[in-house]
Amino acid sequence: MARVFAVANQKGGVGKTTTAVNLAVYAAGAGRRVLLIDLDPQGNAGSSLGVQSGEQPLYDVLVDGEPLQGSVALSRRMGLDVVPSTSALAAAEVELVPVERREFRLSDALESLVPRYDVVLLDCPPSLGLLTVNALTAAEGLITPIQCEYLALEGLGQLTGTLRIVRSRLNPRLDMFGIVMTMFDSRTRLSRQVVDEVRKHYARTLFRTLIPRSVYLSEAPSYGQSIFEYHGASKAAQAYSSLGEEFLTRVEAG
Amino acid sequence: MARVFAVANQKGGVGKTTTAVNLAVYAAGAGRRVLLIDLDPQGNAGSSLGVQSGEQPLYDVLVDGEPLQGSVALSRRMGLDVVPSTSALAAAEVELVPVERREFRLSDALESLVPRYDVVLLDCPPSLGLLTVNALTAAEGLITPIQCEYLALEGLGQLTGTLRIVRSRLNPRLDMFGIVMTMFDSRTRLSRQVVDEVRKHYARTLFRTLIPRSVYLSEAPSYGQSIFEYHGASKAAQAYSSLGEEFLTRVEAG
Numbered sequence: 001m002a003r004v005f006a007v008a009n010q011k012g013g014v015g016k017t018t019t020a021v022n023l024a025v026y027a028a029g030a031g032r033r034v035l036l037i038d039l040d041p042q043g044n045a046g047s048s049l050g051v052q053s054g055e056q057p058l059y060d061v062l063v064d065g066e067p068l069q070g071s072v073a074l075s076r077r078m079g080l081d082v083v084p085s086t087s088a089l090a091a092a093e094v095e096l097v098p099v100e101r102r103e104f105r106l107s108d109a110l111e112s113l114v115p116r117y118d119v120v121l122l123d124c125p126p127s128l129g130l131l132t133v134n135a136l137t138a139a140e141g142l143i144t145p146i147q148c149e150y151l152a153l154e155g156l157g158q159l160t161g162t163l164r165i166v167r168s169r170l171n172p173r174l175d176m177f178g179i180v181m182t183m184f185d186s187r188t189r190l191s192r193q194v195v196d197e198v199r200k201h202y203a204r205t206l207f208r209t210l211i212p213r214s215v216y217l218s219e220a221p222s223y224g225q226s227i228f229e230y231h232g233a234s235k236a237a238q239a240y241s242s243l244g245e246e247f248l249t250r251v252e253a254g
Numbered sequence: 255m256a257r258v259f260a261v262a263n264q265k266g267g268v269g270k271t272t273t274a275v276n277l278a279v280y281a282a283g284a285g286r287r288v289l290l291i292d293l294d295p296q297g298n299a300g301s302s303l304g305v306q307s308g309e310q311p312l313y314d315v316l317v318d319g320e321p322l323q324g325s326v327a328l329s330r331r332m333g334l335d336v337v338p339s340t341s342a343l344a345a346a347e348v349e350l351v352p353v354e355r356r357e358f359r360l361s362d363a364l365e366s367l368v369p370r371y372d373v374v375l376l377d378c379p380p381s382l383g384l385l386t387v388n389a390l391t392a393a394e395g396l397i398t399p400i401q402c403e404y405l406a407l408e409g410l411g412q413l414t415g416t417l418r419i420v421r422s423r424l425n426p427r428l429d430m431f432g433i434v435m436t437m438f439d440s441r442t443r444l445s446r447q448v449v450d451e452v453r454k455h456y457a458r459t460l461f462r463t464l465i466p467r468s469v470y471l472s473e474a475p476s477y478g479q480s481i482f483e484y485h486g487a488s489k490a491a492q493a494y495s496s497l498g499e500e501f502l503t504r505v506e507a508g
C-alpha cells in the first residue's frame with residue numbers, strides 16, 4: 001500500500017520540485033516502486049527528469065474524471081514512473097471550483113494506482129489553491145522545503161494553518177511529515193538564523209540533513225537529470241542521499 | 255495620470271517582491287508619487303517595507319467592492335504609499351470566480367486613486383490565477399523578473415501566452431514593459447547562458463541592468479528596509495539604482 005506525500009509550500013522557489021525529484025530518484029534507486037506526480041502547471045518536475053507528457057493530460061483526470069493510469073509516463077529509471085503536467089492544468093484551479101468533490105479528485109483518481117507503488121510524491125505549485133488542496137487531501141504527510149531566507153519564514157504560519165483546515169475538514173490522516181531546509185549557505189549568518197528559528201518551533205519534524213546551495217542543483221534540470229546522475233560525488237548529491245535515507249527511515253518506521 | 259505596472263511571473267522565488275519593493279522606493283526617492291500594492295497573500299511586499307495592514311483588508315476591496323483608499327497605509331517614506339495584503343486574500347482566488355467583472359475588480363478600484371500617483375506597482379503572487387489576472391487587467395505594462403536559472407526559462411512561454419490572452423480579451427493596452435534578470439552570478443556559466451538565451455528572444459524589452467545575487471537583498475526584508483536603506487553602498491543597491499533609472503527613463507519616454 002503506497003505512502004503518499006505532498007511536497008508543498010506556497011512560497012515560491014524554495015526547492016519543492018528539486019526535493020520531490022531527487023527524493024523520488026533516490027527512493028527508486030533504493031528499490032522502492034515510486035510514482036512522482038507533477039501538480040504544478042509549470043511542469044518543472046517532469047522536465048527536470050526529461051519526461052515530456054503522457055498520453056492523457058492530468059487536467060482530464062482531475063476535471064473530467066479520466067483514469068490516472070493514462071497519464072503515467074515511464075521515466076527511463078527503474079522503479080520510477082512520472083505523471084507530468086501541462087500548462088492546461090492551470091485552468092483546473094478555476095474550473096474545479098464548481099465540480100463535485102473538487103478537493104478529492106486526485107485522491108479518488110489515485111485509489112486504483114496506489115497498490116502498485118510503495119511511495120507516491122506530489123510536487124505542488126507555489127499556491128494554496130485547489131491543486132495543492134487536492135494534494136493535501138490525497139496525502140498522509142506534508143513535506144515542506146524551506147529556503148534559508150527571511151521571507152521564507154513568513155509563509156510558514158499560513159501553510160500550517162492550511163494543513164489544519166484540510167485535516168479537520170477533508171483529510172483527518174494528514175500530518176506534517178518533515179521540513180527540509182534548502183539552499184543553506186554556511187557562510188551567511190542569515191542561513192544559520194533561519195535554521196535556528198525553524199528548529200525552535202518545528203524540532204520534531206525538521207529533517208537533520210541541510211541541503212546546501214549548489215549550482216549543480218540548478219544545472220542538473222537542464223540535462224533532464226537528478227543530482228545523482230548529474231554529479232553524484234557533489235556535496236548536493238550527498239545531501240540528497242542523506243535526506244533520502246532519513247526519508248525512507250521515517251516512512252518505514254511509520 | 256499614474257502609469258500602472260504589474261510585476262509578475264508565475265515561477266516562484268524569482269525576485270518579484272524584491273524588484274517591486276526596490277523600484278518603488280527608488281522611484282519615490284527620485285520624487286515620484288508611488289503606490290505599491292501587494293497582491294500576494296503571503297504579504298512579503300508589505301512586510302519587506304515594515305508596513306503591516308491598512309484599515310480595510312484588500313480582500314474587501316476586491317471581493318466586496320469597498321473603496322481602495324481605505325486599504326492604503328503610509329510607508330514612512332516620502333512619496334511612497336503601500337497597500338499591504340493579508341492571508342485572507344488567498345480566498346479571493348476562489349471567491350472571485352462567480353463575481354461580476356471578476357477580472358476588473360482591481361482596475362475598477364484603482365480608478366479613483368490613479369490621479370494621486372505617478373507610478374503604481376503591483377506585486378503579484380507566483381501563479382496565473384485571478385489575482386495576477388486582475389493585476390494584468392489593471393496595468394499598462396508587465397515587468398517580469400527572471401532568475402538566472404534554467405527552470406526559470408521554462409515558464410516564460412506560459413507568461414507571454416497569458417499576456418496575449420489578457421491583451422486580446424481584457425486589456426488591449428497591456429504590453430511587456432521590461433524583463434529584469436535577477437540573482438545573476440557572474441561566476442557560473444549557467445547565469446551567462448540564461449541571460450544570452452533571454453537576450454536572443456527578448457532583446458527589445460530586456461533591461462540592461464543585471465541584478466547580482468547578493469545576501470544583502472535577502473537580509474534587508476528582515477529589517478523592513480529597502481536595499482538602499484539597508485546597505486546603500488552595496489553592488490545590489492547600485493544595481494537597483496541603475497535599474498530604477500532605466501525604469502523611470504522608459505516610463506517618461508513612453
Ligand SMILES: Nc1ncnc2c1ncn2[C@@H]1O[C@H](COP(=O)(O)OP(=O)(O)OP(=O)(O)O)[C@@H](O)[C@H]1O
Pocket residue numbers: 011012013014015016017018019040044124125126182183184211212213214215217218219221264265266267380403404405406
Ligand atoms: N539547494 C539548491 N542550491 C541551488 N539552487 C537550487 C537548490 N535547490 C533548487 N535550486 C534551484 O533554485 C530554483 C528554485 O528551485 P525549485 O524550482 O525546485 O523550487 P520550487 O519551490 O519548486 O519553485 P516553484 O515555487 O516555482 O515551484 C531552481 O532553478 C532550482 O534549480
Ligand SMILES: Nc1ncnc2c1ncn2[C@@H]1O[C@H](COP(=O)(O)OP(=O)(O)OP(=O)(O)O)[C@@H](O)[C@H]1O
Pocket residue numbers: 010011012013126149150151152265266267268269270271272273294298378379380436437438465466467468469471472473475
Ligand atoms: N538578487 C538577489 N540575490 C539574493 N537573494 C535575493 C535576490 N533577490 C531576491 N532574493 C531573495 O530570494 C528570495 C526570493 O525573492 P522574492 O521573494 O523577491 O521572490 P518572489 O518572486 O517575489 O517570490 P514569490 O514567488 O514567493 O512571490 C527572497 O528570500 C529574497 O530575499
Ligand SMILES: [Mg+2]
Pocket residue numbers: 016017018040044124125
Ligand atoms: Mg516547483
Ligand SMILES: [Mg+2]
Pocket residue numbers: 270271272294298378379
Ligand atoms: Mg513575492
